[in-house]
Amino acid sequence: xxxxxxxxxxxxxxGDDAPLWLLAAGPAGAVATYWSLYRYYRNxxxxxxxxxxxxxxxQPVQGHREKVRHISRTRDSDIDGDNSGDHRVRVxxxx
Amino acid sequence: xxxxxxPPSEPREPRQPPFDGPPLSLEEELAAARAEPEPGPDIETxxxxxxxxxxxxxxxxxxxxxxxGSTEMLICLFCRHQxxxxxxxxxxxxxxxxxxxxxxxxxxxxxxxxxxxxxxTMTCGGCGADVVVDTAHAMNARCHWCRHTxxxxxxxxxxxxxxxxxxxxxxxDEAVEKIRAFASSRRLFAHPRFKKEFVPENxxxxxxxxxxxxxxxxxxxxxxxxxxxxxxxxxxxxxxxxYYAADVYRVDRSVAFTVDDxxxxxxxxxxDFGSGTTNNIVNTILPFDTKNAVRWNSSYLVGYTxxxxxxxxxxxxxxxxxxxxxxxxxxxxPTLGEFDRGVRWEAEKIDVGGSRWVAMxxxxxxxxxxxENTRMLHYIAVNARTGETMGSVPVSQPRLIAAALTVxxxxxxxxxxxxxxxx
Numbered sequence: 001x002x003x004x005x006x007x008x009x010x011x012x013x014x015g016d017d018a019p020l021w022l023l024a025a026g027p028a029g030a031v032a033t034y035w036s037l038y039r040y041y042r043n044x045x046x047x048x049x050x051x052x053x054x055x056x057x058x059q060p061v062q063g064h065r066e067k068v069r070h071i072s073r074t075r076d077s078d079i080d081g082d083n084s085g086d087h088r089v090r091v092x093x094x095x
Numbered sequence: 096x097x098x099x100x101x102p103p104s105e106p107r108e109p110r111q112p113p114f115d116g117p118p119l120s121l122e123e124e125l126a127a128a129r130a131e132p133e134p135g136p137d138i139e140t141x142x143x144x145x146x147x148x149x150x151x152x153x154x155x156x157x158x159x160x161x162x163x164g165s166t167e168m169l170i171c172l173f174c175r176h177q178x179x180x181x182x183x184x185x186x187x188x189x190x191x192x193x194x195x196x197x198x199x200x201x202x203x204x205x206x207x208x209x210x211x212x213x214x215x216t217m218t219c220g221g222c223g224a225d226v227v228v229d230t231a232h233a234m235n236a237r238c239h240w241c242r243h244t245x246x247x248x249x250x251x252x253x254x255x256x257x258x259x260x261x262x263x264x265x266x267x268d269e270a271v272e273k274i275r276a277f278a279s280s281r282r283l284f285a286h287p288r289f290k291k292e293f294v295p296e297n298x299x300x301x302x303x304x305x306x307x308x309x310x311x312x313x314x315x316x317x318x319x320x321x322x323x324x325x326x327x328x329x330x331x332x333x334x335x336x337x338y339y340a341a342d343v344y345r346v347d348r349s350v351a352f353t354v355d356d357x358x359x360x361x362x363x364x365x366x367d368f369g370s371g372t373t374n375n376i377v378n379t380i381l382p383f384d385t386k387n388a389v390r391w392n393s394s395y396l397v398g399y400t401x402x403x404x405x406x407x408x409x410x411x412x413x414x415x416x417x418x419x420x421x422x423x424x425x426x427x428x429p430t431l432g433e434f435d436r437g438v439r440w441e442a443e444k445i446d447v448g449g450s451r452w453v454a455m456x457x458x459x460x461x462x463x464x465x466x467e468n469t470r471m472l473h474y475i476a477v478n479a480r481t482g483e484t485m486g487s488v489p490v491s492q493p494r495l496i497a498a499a500l501t502v503x504x505x506x507x508x509x510x511x512x513x514x515x516x517x518x
Contacts, residue, residue: 020514022514025509025510026503026506026510027507028506029502029507030499030502031503033498033503034495034496034498037490041487041489041490042373042490043485043487044375046379047368048358048378048380050357050381050421051422051424051425052425053381053382054354054382054422055356056352056353056354057193057352057353057355058351058352058426059350059351061348061349061350061427061430062349063430064347065320065344065345065346066345068319068344068345069342069343070340070343071339071340071342073338073339075337076339077339077436079320079434079438079439082438083438083439083440084424084437084438084439084440087421087422087424087425088417088421091442092443093442093444094443095444
């Protein structure tokens with residue numbers, strides 16, 4: 001099975017040199033294996049999801065947007081420092 | 096049986112009043128007489144029916160009472176009568192009025208701790224003997240003379256008596272099975288000493304202290320969001336590079352919301368979630384069905400240990416605000432879909448209009464293992480209401496590294512094969 005997959009991959013890249021970043025697959029795989037097993041045993045990343053598991057009654061969200069500038073050319077595919085999904089990471093506190 | 100024990104027939108020596116300092120002057124006594132009474136708690140939760148320190152069976156009067164886990168009811172071990180305390184949700188009106196909360200409302204059992212002395216002395220209502228109870232670990236004691244069970248029912252200044260208790264539902268055998276199943280699925284890379292010394296029957300039933308909070312709040316957030324307006328690819332030599340154009344917006348959002356029964360650790364030892372502890376394990380088994388908590392009756396604790404609260408409402412206000420900010424952020428998140436390049440929040444604000452704090456003991460089956468070489472205390476915890484299980488199993492580092500190296504070597508071999516084949 002693995003040989004078949006390898007053969008297909010080699011065919012797909014034939015005529016063109018395989019990228020050298022493939023050499024990083026070994027170290028990356030080793031680190032990923034270590035951390036996934038470590039987390040499965042130690043569960044250091046787990047905590048109570050109070051944002052989801054608490055009875056919350058919310059009023060409709062209010063909000064505005066105001067255009068401040070235009071980026072005409074960038075190689076970044078997303079905004080710098082996107083924290084919209086990191087609900088528990090605190091930012092500057094307004095009083 | 097001891098339930099009918101009567102006070103000794105011989106009259107006891109009348110006790111001399113304790114010396115409490117020199118007599119006050121007339122002015123001081125007049126000032127004391129005019130003084131306003133001490134303000135009581137916002138919500139009074141003392142169970143007056145137990146004020147004599149003896150939790151008697153309502154049918155036969157025995158004090159041999161304990162929780163029957165399978166029914167969640169108290170059972171008299173003398174006449175087998177079963178009963179339960181009233182739910183605090185209805186009794187104290189905790190489920191209503193969250194929209195109208197103003198300021199900080201604190202129930203009697205969550206009031207500030209004014210004394211850190213764990214040991215209290217109780218006078219047995221049966222025979223008059225003085226019995227010592229270490230409230231750091233237990234809320235009941237047997238009178239060594241007449242065998243009555245004495246219970247800490249009245250409010251204590253050391254934070255040991257909460258407003259409500261949620262009885263154990265999961266039996267010990269069920270908890271042992273859950274802990275065994277959790278550890279069994281993590282055997283291969285577990286530390287050999289942990290496997291050798293694993294005895295799930297050593298599980299302990301513990302009532303842990305929590306503060307259960309209803310709150311009304313308004314959260315506001317300010318930041319920047321970006322909307323992609325164009326995407327194109329340019330050829331640079333042999334490579335093609337993707338470029339983007341985007342509009343940048345100033346974004347603000349605000350949301351008003353209420354939370355019902357937000358649960359926060361009331362003991363300092365459990366509230367520290369640093370990397371040197373495994374307290375996150377016990378935190379993960381939240382939430383409990385706190386709506387089913389009943390009025391305080393320490394007979395629910397017979398046969399279990401307990402940990403007393405040592406954090407006050409003022410200590411936990413920042414934790415509440417932090418959690419409310421997180422909840423607000425999760426509430427506004429679905430409204431950010433138009434910003435397809437993402438949003439970066441830069442400032443936030445929380446205005447807590449009102450909060451209501453109730454102290455509760457919540458039931459946990461706890462298996463603990465102390466790993467000596469790392470000085471780490473590992474837990475496998477079972478929520479004794481919902482059965483949710485979470486744990487930390489110490490790992491064998493040599494085995495884990497060997498597994499990682501094996502996988503890494505295998506992947507590197509495949510990568511090398513591809514590079515050689517396509518060279």
